[in-house]
Amino acid sequence: MDKDFSLEKKNFIETYNLARPIMTILGDQVRQEILLALIESGGMGGIRVGEIQKKSHVSRSAVSHHLKVLLDAGIINMRREGTKNYYYIDFDDTTVKPVILFWQQVEPMLKRCSKESEKRL
Template sequence: MNKQDQLSMIKDDFMNCQKVLLAIGDETRQSILLVLMGTDCQTGLRVGEITEQTHLSRPAVSHHLKILRDAGVILMRKEGTKNFYYIDIRTKLGLLKNLVLDIETLLTEYY
């Protein structure tokens, strides 16, 4: 693959990652992600549990969880009337890995 093709692929990677980058770029959402990473991925946490661990208000946590869900960074599992939020390796976070690998490939080949 030539350099122009690689740059075009990286441009596409950036476009695909825009929502994810915006979602994880916020410090408050980063703290929520760290809390979720510290729990069992299969179980997840409820809004109240995240609120306790982040010391944010319940509405703030819900707002940030919505942004993270809309970006495909976290997933939600329903259990009756309860919602559990968690990170899964199959979320859109994988797009970031592709972006970094494509940049690394270009830089090691041409620089």
């Protein structure tokens, strides 16, 4: 295995390790429905728990729990207006970027690993 490939592989694994906790959080079906509801809202100032609950068909308490997980992970944001909380996705300020970077690197790494395997045969 050459040094360049070893370094590429090491960097790829580091990217994966940064993305893994976020991918785990995003792996939950209810959270995916919540994210879809947030996306469908168009990000226009955010939406409230009740609106998300109607779109996701999940109980209000479950929505609140999953929103907290998404908030704590930095995947979504919240703004408060008096006693009302509005949830939204701010793509410039989200922790999903390592996941995007990881998936952008998958195809090139697959090709590189394939070439390295062929060299050993």
